[in-house]
Amino acid sequence: MSPATAKTPDVSRRSERSRKAILRASMELVGDVGYPKLTIEAIAARAGVGKQTIYRWWPSKAAVLLDAFTEVVHDDDYQGGLPDTGDIEADLKTVLRATADEFSDAAFEAPYRALAVASAADAALAEQFVARLQEPGLEVYVRRLRAGQEAGQIDPGLDLGLAVEMLLGPFQQRWLTRSGPLTHEFTDRLVEMALRSFAPRG
């Protein structure tokens, strides 16, 4: 009954329902118990499937979780890229405000923190976390800044990768260390401060 051998619409639908139930269960559970105590058995029980179903599709709990977060990211409003109204300051403020709201939602925040903590502690998991989630997330910002360069709003010589680290690093750091609130006031000031650096040299 794996997706690859599914032959009929009914079997496909059941597989897809199980897959989604497993991914949802993994996110809920990791937010509740943390990554070290997360088990395939517990995910299977919460999803209402046998644990062999999970092992057939994923090699490890890390693989399940990374798929779960990848799905959330792909389902989000910015799958096709960041908004481009022609006003880069307004667009970045819109996106960072929405991101601040997402990180204030416990249903997203708790599992994402559990995964971030586990990655910080575990270099092998970190490599997957960065490649599967963080880098694709940064890449949509790089593309938006590149469009800003083409529109003459961003310095043509700017190192876009480093620029995105400068824009998002303070947000991620404040979130992870809880050193300050993720308000819209904070994200707006962050965008303004970063764009002062990114602007074309006069």
Add this chain to the structure above:
Amino acid sequence: MSPATAKTPDVSRRSERSRKAILRASMELVGDVGYPKLTIEAIAARAGVGKQTIYRWWPSKAAVLLDAFTEVVHDDDYQGGLPDTGDIEADLKTVLRATADEFSDAAFEAPYRALAVASAADAALAEQFVARLQEPGLEVYVRRLRAGQEAGQIDPGLDLGLAVEMLLGPFQQRWLTRSGPLTHEFTDRLVEMALRSFAPRG
């Protein structure tokens, strides 16, 4: 034999030796086993003291570790503030290069990562971590930027707290997620990019 009741130079010296051995043992151990598995018993054994000696001076393993890191920070080269040669770009580059070197030293990096990971997972520990270590660390940067304002090299309207988050957030984030190397090239570009934002408005 606690420091408060020590009456003779010999007793004071023994207390101070024990105190330093305990702090050193706590840092070595947390780097080896991680914060969740760190115990007062193991710290006592490695330091060669009875565990009651530790309990007499500290209420918890978190308190021991925070004291250990506070001591490291106080002993470092920038205890009295960041260098001020009058050239803020050169001074920030010097300090961030030294910080990158420190974070490449496993004897510092492993225990600091263990504490950062534990703080990210535990809001109560995070509050102490931020208040005891992170905020004092940021404050020396705020003071250096303020001196730069007085010297006319930094915009007088700059939000210095947010500016320091922008300067250090990308470094901390790259370190914690291992998303890129902490080279001098990286820290130099970071300083240059940040100072473009912080410069007086033309």
